[in-house]
Amino acid sequence: MQIVQDIATLRDIIGEVKKKGLSIGLVPTMGFLHEGHLSLMRAAKAENDFLVVSIFVNPLQFGQGEDYEEYPRDLARDQELAAAVGCDLIFAPPVKEMYPRGYATFVEVERLTTVLCGSSRPGHFRGVTTVVAKLFNLVSPTHAYFGQKDAQQAFVLQKMVEDLNMNLELVIRPTVREADGLAMSSRNKYLTSAQRKEATVLFKSLNKAAGEIEKGERDPEKLKEKIAQEISAARGARLEYIEIVDTSELRPVSTVAGSCLIAIAVKFDQTRLIDNIVVGV
């Protein structure tokens, strides 16, 4: 496995891989790898000849007062984990390699980025789409892999790929969960042990809502109310949003019909957790 930190070397290697006609799978990450990332990597390895994993804590997608500085980093551990799943190349550039002095170009998807997480994290998705577009240009992957846990990110990136005619396929893989249902996230590390126990409320409340839908409930307001009640019963949990939206434009639905995304964000102190399920009726 090669570890590359500069764009010139990356370009040379990718050029050689392309010359051989090999397919490339890309798993973009911010490092501190967990089983969610590893499951994306295993899929990418199985479906492509050459696996590239990028590890870059992207300053552009963190707002003022967010956790850019504290975001967990452990490149040595990440290298071991990535090597064990058959990664061929890790791209781990320093910030100045991605955003040199005078950097001025950004990619922005409209509409889909102002709702859900976008309303409390202005500029976040602009940071994500900009860095991911750059990674796509650098790696020219055949397939790029993302988790369903970041459902809005997946929608936004799919829109970017379509709108900008990017020549690759996005693969969105199911959320990987801890045994008690908590969605895996590098940010789970911030939780105290008491918060960690309470954090199962995200997935539990989503499942309760799915159960109500199965029993026939179609009113999004009533479903949101149920979820809010569950969340408020968890010690230390502060609900940031619950939304029930359609899966094409992420617009709030007036009745649950067809395919809907139920997405929530909950804060435990400064730690912000998100989760979602897709329901189809």
Ligand code: PAF
């Ligand atoms: O999902 C993430 O970890 C990040 O948003 C991504 C896609 C690697 C872009 O920095």
